[in-house]
Amino acid sequence: MLSFNTLGYIGGISYVLYLVHWPLIAIFVPYSPQTYIFLTVTTLLSSIILHHIFEQKYLKMDWKTLVPFLFVLIMGNVFLQSSVRGHSTFWNMTYTDDVKNIMISNKAQIEWSWRTEEKRDECVEEPIGEEIDKLSVFGYGSCVRGNGSLSIMLIGNSYVLSFRNPLREQFGLNYSTFRYSSISQGYGTYADNAASRLSLEIAKRQVARYKPDVLFIFARYSPSIRDPIRENDDYIRQMNENIKFYEKFVKKIYILGSHPLYKTNFLSIFLQNVQHRRDDIESLHMNRREADKMMINVKKRFKMIKCSKCQFFDVTNLFVEDNKYLMFDRDQMLSYVDNTLHLTHSGLKVTEPELKRVAKEVMDSVKLI
Incomplete structure (x- = not known):
């Protein structure tokens, strides 16, 4: 001793x-x-x-x-x-030149994807027309008009901007209007503090104002929704009430399912491993069982939503390999996640098949309504 x-x-x-x-x-x-x-x-x-x-x-x-x-x-x-x-x-x-090229390619993905996407100029920012701090608005406005008759609107938090153009491209120009409202702590179906309540009320007013044919809710959900489900659960009550409100104005509602809990600063961690721990880089892929366990109450709550016009869609299944969620492209050594819990350009590329499927389903089903 x-x-x-x-x-x-x-x-x-x-x-x-x-x-x-x-x-x-x-x-x-x-x-x-x-x-x-x-x-x-x-x-x-x-x-x-x-x-x-x-x-x-x-x-x-x-x-x-x-x-x-x-x-x-x-x-x-x-x-x-x-x-x-x-x-x-x-x-x-x-x-080595190989490592240098990997670092250069990934550093190009450090910035939020919507700031460097090719067709970002086709979407125009507009004044939101609400009493809200400008720093709380990630983006609000509309994209170039299409040739169809289908009106589309996206609401949620920063995930709206991540998926805005990747989803829009799957429609071609088979829509009339394509609007988006991306607000900090905008979860679309519930709120857990004053800021998220304001974001939710703004989203509801925007939906009531524009009455889109199809409403998409894109959000990375807050930690509180992962809490155990209680008797007369307040989040489930809120979800049902807000979904019922949206149903009065829209024909279809598509809701993005929960994402795994990515690590903050993942892209930097990935690059550090590329430089110094190349042999251990496979350990960065996420254990699927553990990741799903953390989101189990989120998924249970979603299943308890009562909605005749709703469809949930899941892009995380596209990252599954055996018992893992893949976190980077092994061939090109490109990270799927940036430093701020958003998908990179490479990660969004993986989601294209599901976005394409959803867009086709939307165009086919709304024609029949």
């Missing part, structure tokens, strides 16, 4: 340990057992050295010596941070 003296000494250098460990991790990223050992030893030794030659003397300095000394330390930290973050070639690592 450790003696009190040893524990006391570790406590004495603990603050320096705290200050030292993160810069070392940022510079020497721990992607192998060797680097873990190196970082542990280096952090401990540097903390001991700094504790004796700096921290103990630092505590005894008067303010006339301390002020310029702190200024030098701050400027040194600024220089080090600037150097490490890419403004110097000293820390740069050398990669």
Whole structure:
């Protein structure tokens, strides 16, 4: 067992340990057992050295010596941070052409897909006409008019913009109008706080105003809807009430099913593994059983919705392989998910068969109504 003296000494250098460990991790990223050992030893030794030659003397300095000394330390930290973050070639690592190409292709997917899609100029932003913070509106407006008689509208959160053009392309121009309303915390069928209640009310007003033939609800759902289902469950009640409201104005409602819980900053994690852990990259694919278990209450709630005009559609099945949800294209080494829980261009490409099926079903069924 450790003696009190040893524990006391570790406590004495603990603050320096705290200050030292993160810069070392940022510079020497721990992607192998060797680097873990190196970082542990280096952090401990540097903390001991700094504790004796700096921290103990630092505590005894008067303010006339301390002020310029702190200024030098701050400027040194600024220089080090600037150097490490890419403004110097000293820390740069050398990669093979293959890895470089993978990094370039994936970095092109870092930005939200709708900001770099080819036909984004065909959709025009409009004033939303609602009392809402502009930062809460991801996008609101309409796309180029079509040649058909079918009016379409998309409501929800940022997922609306992700799927807007991929879905629209499946219709060709076989629609009359194509509108979208993408608002922060817009879940389409329920609300769990003040912001989502405002988003829901705005969505309902937009549907009542434009009365689209087909309403699509695209949303990444909030964590609260994964909670256990209670007796007289409030979310189920809300869903049924809001769906009933939409049914008064539309002919068909298509609702995107739940997505697995992707990791935040997944694209960066993927690139780090491409660079340093290529042999372990398959571990990034998601365990399907565990992912589905986390969403089981979401799916149960959806099954309890009473709606004669509703259809749920699921794009996640297109990512399934055995007991996994695939997170990247193995052939092209392109991530399916960005850093903000949205599908990348590559991920959206995978969903095209389901979007095509839904679009065809919509065009066929609405003609019969």
